Amino acid sequence: MVSCSSTVPDKDASGDNFYGGVICNQTYVDYFWNTYGFAGNQTYWDDGFGYEDPCNTDEPLARTFNACFLLTYSAQDYENDGYEGKMLNWARRYVRENNNDLRALCGDGTAIAAAFAGDRIELYQGFWYSKDVPGRAETLVHESRHMGGKPHNATFPTGSVFGAGGGGADSDWSYEGAWMYGALYLWWFFAEGARTTSALRERARQRGNLVIDNAFATHPGFNI
Amino acid sequence: MSPPRSSDTPSIGGAGDDRLETSPPRRPANAGGDSEVAGMVADTVGNLMNAFGVGAEQAYQASLDRLRARAPEVVADVGTRYDALEEDQYSERESLIQLLTDLRHTASVPVLDDVLRRPIPPERSADPAHGLSTVGEEIIIRTTAVEALARLAADGDSGAKDLLLAQTRHDTFSVRRAAVQGIADSGDADLLDRMRRELQGEDARLLEYRRIDVRSAPQAQGGRFLQPGYAPPPPTN
Numbered sequence: 001m002v003s004c005s006s007t008v009p010d011k012d013a014s015g016d017n018f019y020g021g022v023i024c025n026q027t028y029v030d031y032f033w034n035t036y037g038f039a040g041n042q043t044y045w046d047d048g049f050g051y052e053d054p055c056n057t058d059e060p061l062a063r064t065f066n067a068c069f070l071l072t073y074s075a076q077d078y079e080n081d082g083y084e085g086k087m088l089n090w091a092r093r094y095v096r097e098n099n100n101d102l103r104a105l106c107g108d109g110t111a112i113a114a115a116f117a118g119d120r121i122e123l124y125q126g127f128w129y130s131k132d133v134p135g136r137a138e139t140l141v142h143e144s145r146h147m148g149g150k151p152h153n154a155t156f157p158t159g160s161v162f163g164a165g166g167g168g169a170d171s172d173w174s175y176e177g178a179w180m181y182g183a184l185y186l187w188w189f190f191a192e193g194a195r196t197t198s199a200l201r202e203r204a205r206q207r208g209n210l211v212i213d214n215a216f217a218t219h220p221g222f223n224i
Numbered sequence: 225m226s227p228p229r230s231s232d233t234p235s236i237g238g239a240g241d242d243r244l245e246t247s248p249p250r251r252p253a254n255a256g257g258d259s260e261v262a263g264m265v266a267d268t269v270g271n272l273m274n275a276f277g278v279g280a281e282q283a284y285q286a287s288l289d290r291l292r293a294r295a296p297e298v299v300a301d302v303g304t305r306y307d308a309l310e311e312d313q314y315s316e317r318e319s320l321i322q323l324l325t326d327l328r329h330t331a332s333v334p335v336l337d338d339v340l341r342r343p344i345p346p347e348r349s350a351d352p353a354h355g356l357s358t359v360g361e362e363i364i365i366r367t368t369a370v371e372a373l374a375r376l377a378a379d380g381d382s383g384a385k386d387l388l389l390a391q392t393r394h395d396t397f398s399v400r401r402a403a404v405q406g407i408a409d410s411g412d413a414d415l416l417d418r419m420r421r422e423l424q425g426e427d428a429r430l431l432e433y434r435r436i437d438v439r440s441a442p443q444a445q446g447g448r449f450l451q452p453g454y455a456p457p458p459p460t461n
Binding site for chain 1: 241242243244277315316322371401405
C-alpha cells in the first residue's frame, strides 16, 4: 500500500466550492460514475480518495466530479455532442468514448496524470490539488487523446516551461495531439463557456496560451 | 460506447490500494483586515469570481461595479492580499490579478508593475512535463497582468501603455508575446509604431503571432479511437 497526504488549496480559487455545490446530487454522481470510467474501480477511489464521501470536495472523487460537471455542462446546448459541432460540446463525448478505466492513485506528489493507451488513465495528487476545475477538465481531454493511441511525438522547444529539449511535446498543431486537444478545449471554454463567469473563462484562456506557447515543437503562429 | 464494467468487485492482489489523507483546506488570507472594502474584495474573489450558475456573470459584474466606485482602496487591498500569499498559492494570486484585470482601473498600474518586475522563481517541480510547472503558473499570473495593462492601454491610460511596451522586452517568451498581442489589439497606432521600432531580431516574429477567434482555428476531428472489447483479465488462482 502506498500512503500519501495532501493539503487542500483554497476551494474558492479553484472553483471547487461552486461546482461542488452542484455535483452533490445522486443523479449526477451515478451519471459521472457510470459514464467517465469510474465504474469497476471502487478499490482505486476508496481509502481517502472519496468513494465513501462523493460530495466532499476536499477529496479526489468529488474534485474529479467537478471537472466532469464542467466538461458535461459548459456548452449552452450541452445535449448536442455531435462531432461535427464545437469541441466545447463534444469533448465530454470524446472523454467518455475514449476512456473506460479511470483510476485514482497517489503518484509522486506532483504528477498530474498518465494514460496507458488503450488500457487506463491514472490520476494523481497533482490533478486534484494543483489544477483548478477547468484545468482538470483539460487534463481529462488530454489523457483521453492518449488513450486513443495518439502519443506525444516531439521534444519541447527552447525555453519551454515543460522542459526544453525533453520528450513529451507535440510536433505542431496539425498533429492533433493531446496538447492540441487540451488547448482547443480551453479555447472553446474561454469563447463560449456557459453558466460560469468571464473571470473563470479568462483563466482558461491564459492556461490555453501557456500550452500553445510551450507544448509544441513548432509554435502554431496563433494564440487565444 | 465504452464496454461496460459495472462490477465494482475488489481487484485481486490489492491493486489500487493507495491511501490518501487530506489536510483541511487552506483558507484565503484575510490580509485586507475587516474594513468594508476588504469585505467586498473577499466576497468578490471568494464567492463571485469563480461561481457557477445562470446568474453568475451578472452577479460578478455587479460586484465589480461596486468595487470600481472605491477603486483606489480596492487596489490597495488587493496589493496587500497579494503580498501576504505564499509563493505556491498560484490560483489565489492569479485570482487577485484577474480581479485587477476586470476592475479595469488606472489605480491598478503600480500594483501590476510590481508583479511584473518580480523575478520568476526557479522551477519547483522535478518533472514539469508530467507535473505542475510552477514556472508556468508564475507566467500565467504575469500574462494575466499583461492583459490588465492591455485593457487599460486600450482605454488610453498612458502609464499602462508605457508599462505594456516595457513587457515586450520581458525575459519570458509568453509575457513578451502577450504584450505584443495586447498592443497589436489595442488599436493605438502610436503605441504600435513605437513597438515596431523597438522589436529586435527574433522577437520581430512575434508581430506575426496573432490572437484569433477559436472559430477560425484549425479544429480537432473527434471520434472514437479506443478499441472496443477491453475487459479486465480473468482472475487467476
